[in-house]
Amino acid sequence: LxxxxxxxxxxxxxxxxxxxxDVSFKNVEIYSIDEYYPAPADNYSRxxxxxxxxxxxxxxxxxxxxxxxxxxxxxxAVADFCAAYDAKARNLDLLIMGVGEKGQIGFNENGATxxxxxxxxxxxxxxxxxxxxxxxxxxxxxxxxxxxLASVQVQWWSLFRSPSCS
Numbered sequence: 133l134x135x136x137x138x139x140x141x142x143x144x145x146x147x148x149x150x151x152x153x154d155v156s157f158k159n160v161e162i163y164s165i166d167e168y169y170p171a172p173a174d175n176y177s178r179x180x181x182x183x184x185x186x187x188x189x190x191x192x193x194x195x196x197x198x199x200x201x202x203x204x205x206x207x208x209a210v211a212d213f214c215a216a217y218d219a220k221a222r223n224l225d226l227l228i229m230g231v232g233e234k235g236q237i238g239f240n241e242n243g244a245t246x247x248x249x250x251x252x253x254x255x256x257x258x259x260x261x262x263x264x265x266x267x268x269x270x271x272x273x274x275x276x277x278x279x280x281l282a283s284v285q286v287q288w289w290s291l292f293r294s295p296s297c298s
Contacts, residue, residue, distance in 0.1 A: 133163070133164060133165070133182055133185070133228050134165055134228055137181075138229070139228050139229075140181065142228065143181065143184075147185070147188045147189065150188070150189050150190065156190055157189045157190050157191045158190050158191075158192065160191055160195060161195040161196075161197065162182070162186070162191060162195065162196055162197065163197045163220070163221045163281070164182055164198040164199060165227075165229060165280070166199075166239045166278055166279060166281060167198065167199040167201060167278060167279050168201075168275040168277070168278050168279075169199075169201050169204070169210065169252055169275065169277050169278050170201060170204075170275070170277075182196075182198060183198075197217070197220060199213070199217060199279050201213070201279065213279075214249065214250040214251050214252070214279060215249070215250070217250050217279075217281070218249050218250035218281075221250070221281060239253045239255065239259070239280035250279065250280065250281050251279070251280065252277050252278070252279055252280075253277065253278055253280050254277055255274075255275065255276055255277060255278055260274045260275075260276060261274075263275075
């Protein structure tokens, strides 16, 4: 699931359907597609909307996979974390995401290869400037790096290569 504002209305609709008894999420696993690194204080997590959604549905806590980066300190630990998250998030059936104003998906900025793995990414100035609103408008405290789910996991390129999109 994306952590941005694009799916906010969809998330509200899912909660309404759940509250009406029309749908259950007991057997659903969810994965966040990105998170700042190093991890900021919880109130600045990219995953606030995700946590809010999960708290209103019957998704089992053990089926919620969000990068927990507070303990990841060394570059070796980051690489190990990324490889493990990449392996865990294979075979996604559905991806709910928004496309950013510059065409980015998660923190897979324009120019990211479709074969990239889950990894740390440097956030460009324009991206940091957009994200600064979550940090009180202060660019100086807005993270300059993040973890982004593998483009190969997202498989966003298949949409653009689909014959129906030609």
